[in-house]
Amino acid sequence: xxxxxxxxxxxxxxxxxxxxxxxxxxxxxxxxxxxxxxxxxxxxxxxxxxxxxxxxxxxxxxxxxxxxxxxxxxxxxxxxxxxxx
Numbered sequence: 840x841x842x843x844x845x846x847x848x849x850x851x852x853x854x855x856x857x858x859x860x861x862x863x864x865x866x867x868x869x870x871x872x873x874x875x876x877x878x879x880x881x882x883x884x885x886x887x888x889x890x891x892x893x894x895x896x897x898x899x900x901x902x903x904x905x906x907x908x909x910x911x912x913x914x915x916x917x918x919x920x921x922x923x924x
Contacts, residue, residue, distance in 0.1 A: 841874035844922055848872070849911065851920065852894055855880040859913045860894035861922045867899070867906035 841864050842849050848864040850873040862883070864873050871887035878884075882900060884891045890904035897907040912923040 841872060842922070844924060847924075848874075849922060850874045850883065851913075851922070852878055852883055854878060854894050859915055859920050861911040861913050862892065862894060862897055863909040865908070866890055866892075866904060867908055868904040873908070 850864040852860050866885040868890045873883050875886040876884045881894050882891045891901035897910040914921045
């Protein structure tokens with residue numbers, strides 16, 4: 840899901856193990872919204888060209904993207920998800 844914090848678009852995603860992750864919502868290949876993609880374990884796949892990014896490290900694990908996305912720290916408290924900017 841896409842959230843906007845301080846004007847930045849963030850992809851907030853729940854991985855296969857139930858953990859919450861926050862990364863930049865902009866694919867580094869063609870600037871498409873990663874929130875539109877699918878979650879595969881600890882990865883999000885861009886719906887435009889299939890680049891796959893690790894939700895923990897931000898590193899691209901599948902071409903065509905070569906540049907990592909920014910990762911933000913997440914904290915879950917009392918059922919709410921907080922993203923540290």
